[in-house]
Amino acid sequence: MTVSYENSKSIYAGIRAAGVRSISALPETWLGLLLQRAEDDPEMSLIQVTKEEEAVGVAAGAYFAGTPHVLLMQNHGFLAAINGIVSLAQLYGVPLCMLVALRGHWGEPYPWHTRGGIVTEGVLRALGIPFEYARDPAVVGRHIHEALTFSQSSLSPVALLLTRDLMED
Amino acid sequence: MERARCLEMIHPELEEMLVVTIMGACAQELYDLGHRENFFYLQHAMGLASSIGLGLATHLPAERVLVLDGDGSVLMNLGTFATLARYRPANLIHVVFDNGSLLSTGGFDSHTATEVTDLAAVARGAGVDHVVSVANEMEFGEAFVDAVERDAMTVIVARVRATGPDHYGMDLALPENAFRFRRWIAERRARGPVTPRISLEK
Numbered sequence A: 001m002t003v004s005y006e007n008s009k010s011i012y013a014g015i016r017a018a019g020v021r022s023i024s025a026l027p028e029t030w031l032g033l034l035l036q037r038a039e040d041d042p043e044m045s046l047i048q049v050t051k052e053e054e055a056v057g058v059a060a061g062a063y064f065a066g067t068p069h070v071l072l073m074q075n076h077g078f079l080a081a082i083n084g085i086v087s088l089a090q091l092y093g094v095p096l097c098m099l100v101a102l103r104g105h106w107g108e109p110y111p112w113h114t115r116g117g118i119v120t121e122g123v124l125r126a127l128g129i130p131f132e133y134a135r136d137p138a139v140v141g142r143h144i145h146e147a148l149t150f151s152q153s154s155l156s157p158v159a160l161l162l163t164r165d166l167m168e169d
Numbered sequence B: 001m002e003r004a005r006c007l008e009m010i011h012p013e014l015e016e017m018l019v020v021t022i023m024g025a026c027a028q029e030l031y032d033l034g035h036r037e038n039f040f041y042l043q044h045a046m047g048l049a050s051s052i053g054l055g056l057a058t059h060l061p062a063e064r065v066l067v068l069d070g071d072g073s074v075l076m077n078l079g080t081f082a083t084l085a086r087y088r089p090a091n092l093i094h095v096v097f098d099n100g101s102l103l104s105t106g107g108f109d110s111h112t113a114t115e116v117t118d119l120a121a122v123a124r125g126a127g128v129d130h131v132v133s134v135a136n137e138m139e140f141g142e143a144f145v146d147a148v149e150r151d152a153m154t155v156i157v158a159r160v161r162a163t164g165p166d167h168y169g170m171d172l173a174l175p176e177n178a179f180r181f182r183r184w185i186a187e188r189r190a191r192g193p194v195t196p197r198i199s200l201e202k
C-alpha cells in the first residue's frame, strides 16, 4: 500500500480551489504528499505545530485575521486537540475546517492505530462536530469547499475524514 | 513585582496592539484597567494563548501582537516555544508572567515555584533568539519598550508575586469578545494602512 499521489494532488487542488492559502499541520504518512505540495507552493503559508492542539490556536488567530484556514491532522491528533477544540473553538464560536486522516479504520493492518480509529466517529458525535467521510477523489474538492463553508457559517469545528479508499492506492 | 503593576505600566501602550491574555487573574487585571476591543481573553483553553498569537502575528504582519501568558498555562504547551522559534514572527511579543503558581485555580504551586524550572532557559533551548528574564518593574518596562522597538520576536519571562484580583467577572460574553475582537481587526484593515499579508519563511 502506498499513499495515493493522484488523490493527494486532488485534495491539494481542492484546498486551493476553496480559496485557502493558509494551513496548519502535524505530519503523518497519509498527509505527507499534501504537506510536500504545501511546502513547495510559494502562495501557501504552512505552519507546522508540535502538537495538534496548537493548531487550534493558530487557526483561531487566522480566523481573527480574516484568513480562510485549514487544519491537517491525523485522527489521533484530533484526539490530542480536544480541549482546544472545546474550550477555544466551540466556547468562542471559532470555525475550524479540519481535514483528518482516518487511521485505524476499515482495512487497518496496524494494531496501534485501531483504538483511535474505532473511537473517532463516536468522539466527533459526542462533541457535536459535524463530519463527513471523503472517499472519492472526484468529489473531495467539493467536500473540502463545503466543509470550509459550513465551518464558517456555523462558527463551529467541522471534520472531513480522509479515508483509506481516498488516501491509499 | 506584581503582574497587576506591570499591566498598569503597559496598558496605555496597548491601544494599537492585538492583545491575547490567558484566563483568570491575568485577564481580570487587564480588563479592570479598561477593556479595549483589541483585547482577547482566552478564558479557558490553557496553553493556547501563544498559539493564537502566532496565528495572528503570521497572518497580520503589519500588526503588533502581544501575548500575556502564565507559567502554568505555558507549561501545558511547551512545544509552543519550538513553534515560535521556527516561525519567529518579528511582530510578536510573548510575555510569560511566572508567579510560580496556578493562581487562578486556588494557588497551588506550579513547577516553577522552587525556580528549579527556568522558562526563559526552556524558550532559549527551544531556539527563541531573544529571551529576557526580568524581576522588577524597571527591568520589565525596559524589556517591554525594547521588544516593541525591536524588529524581532521577543519572549519576556517576568517573575511576579502570586497575587491576583479579589473579584472575578466581566460584562463580556466569551463569543462576544471573539466577534468584537475580529471586527476590530477587520475594521482596521478596511481603513488601511495595515495591509495584511502572510509572511512566513519556509
Ligand SMILES: Cc1ncc(C[n+]2csc(CCOP(=O)(O)OP(=O)(O)O)c2C)c(N)n1
Residues within 6 Å of the ligand: A083, B022, B023, B024, B025, B026, B044, B046, B069, B070, B071, B072, B073, B074, B099, B101, B102, B103, B104, B105, B110
Ligand atoms: C486543562 C485544564 N486543566 C486545569 C485547569 C484549571 N486551571 C484553571 S486556571 C489554572 C492555572 C493557570 O495558571 P497560570 O497560567 O500560571 O496563571 P495564573 O492563574 O497563575 O495567573 C488551572 C490549572 C484548566 N482550566 N484547564
